[in-house]
Amino acid sequence: MSAEYDYDLFTIGAGSGGVRASRVAAAHGARVAVAEEYRVGGTCVIRGCVPKKMLVYGAHFAEDLEDAKSFGWTIEGKRFDWKTLRDHVQNDVTRLEGLYGQTLGNHKVTIYNERATITGDHEITLASGKTVTAKYILVATGARPHVPEFPGSEHVITSNEAFHLDELPRRILIAGGGYIANEFAGIFNEFGSKVTIANRSDTILRSYDASLRDRLLQISMVKGISFLFHAEFERIDRQADGSLLVSLTGQEPCEYDAVMVATGRVPNVEGLGLETIGVELGRKGEIVVDAFSKTNVDYVYAVGDVTDRVQLTPVAIREGQAFADSVFGPGEPYAVDHSCVPSAVFSHPPIAAVGLTEGEARNQLGNIKVYQSDFRPMKNVVAGRNERSLYKMIVDAANDRIVGIHMIGPDSPEIMQAAAIAVKAGLTKADFDATVAIHPTMAEELVLFK
Known part of the structure; x- marks a missing residue:
């Protein structure tokens, strides 16, 4: 790598995308440094999807303990203590933060626990006053909650x-x-x-x-x-x-x-010094990048929520991986495919989806087939809970290809991960029909659509 600079890569932001990019670039032999002004791990690990999912697990017990009566269980003296859950969640967040830092350290990535600002061409100045240079700069500063302004x-x-x-x-x-x-x-x-x-x-x-x-x-x-x-x-x-x-x-x-x-969330671009070297921003303040996560400045890249492409942790990780492989790896550069990305809402009950909605499919394809299963999960039947699940499959009538699957019901995100592979691979309704069901499960509804 180049001896002209202090580092081959300097990453600003140690969230999911920044950590992956830095680790992989270092594995390819690059000299890498990361600056993180808050906590290593970023939104997902520290104040996002990971601790939120832990709260979701805790919340499920409210209904599970009630439903347990119908399954023969007697639970006396039940009560919920918020502080116990809150503190257990935060302790695990701290554990994960340590693991992320350990991973970077194991790959010999230098970590600066302070704010970094771009102050010149290939130049970064840290809050402590230290100035370093880098051949490439990666911005992975994520986004933050939008707070509207009004009295109070x-x-x-x-x-x-x-x-x-x-x-x-x-x-x-x-x-x-x-x-x-x-x-x-x-x-x-x-x-x-x-x-x-x-x-x-x-x-x-x-x-x-x-x-x-x-x-x-x-x-x-x-x-x-x-x-x-x-x-x-x-x-x-x-x-x-x-x-x-x-x-x-x-x-x-x-x-x-x-x-x-x-x-909504807004990209974290303020105070990074992007204007110093002329990095282009979009209408919402996002960093504008091409398919390979490169900005209009040849040596500056950006991944994750700060680019406002698809604000999902796994997407940021994919973008970070692709950047590091493309810039520092031995193979050909490649771009992340942002189409057909599965997603979930961890509501009660959860939602999971991949591909086109029915409305999108009708607008884009015209002639489609819609298969639907509206059913009451077995557990809800025994528990006397009237809550119903809904599974939906959208098929392109021209070639039988499945272009969308949508689900609401218990464990939908867990089921969707495997189903999303099938949609991404372009499998057909006939492929699903030819697959033997696992009975009794909720997931079998996906291969029993009529």
């Missing part, structure tokens, strides 16, 4: 703070209609909070199939979650007793103990 907005929390609450709010308002809003609504609801979702439109989870959105809305309302549509913040006032008086458009002012905003 200083009283709201985001998903970042939700993991550290001293106590559970008795009444919580969650603003937003996306996956974060619906996931935390399910979590707080199962923990006993009275949850209200306020959405500025009349649609939740707008990127998902309409049938799944409607089913989740119906189930959530049965579980006691309230929804306010076409409702935007006017103001929030803190009252003498500490409660928050919230005024929303079209609604009477109402009291809550906490207000959480989950209204």
